[in-house]
Amino acid sequence: MTPPPAEALRARPSLRAHAPVVAVVALGGGAGAVARHAAALWWPTPAHGFPWTTLGVNITGCAMIGVFMVIITEVRTAHPLVRPFFGTGFLGGFTTFSAYAVDGHHLFADGSGSLALTYLAITPLAALGAVWAAASATRRVLNRRQP
Secondary structure (H helix, E strand, C coil): CCCCCHHHHHHCCCHHHHHHHHHHHHHHHHHHHHHHHHHHHHCCCCCCCCCHHHHHHHHHHHHHHHHHHHHHHHHCCCCCCHHHHHHHHHHHHHCCHHHHHHHHHHHHHCCCHHHHHHHHHHHHHHHHHHHHHHHHHHHHHHHHCCC
């Protein structure tokens, strides 16, 4: 194996250049995780119950990303740190596909295999549908506002 050319090594951004992005992703992720945890405290899933809160959080977060991406890519230019903070950080911490997997496992362990499979299939379909529907609705609303 040959080492990379010296130019390739110099073209690589320094860690210092990535620090602001890493910082805003971490801050946004922390805030999103707190919001998700608050939702779980306000609407806890009962033992052996269907995880409605996790499903709702994931669908809501995906709808928010649909609205957000239309606004920052089609309507106005945002500060370069807005997308990493809100899109990757906050919404990444808010949506909880790790809890989705754990909830599916709990449903299986409780003997609700068909419910678990339904939940595991519905969540990504509903999440993708939420992105699409929210992005489409945002475009329609914004197009109506155009003079």
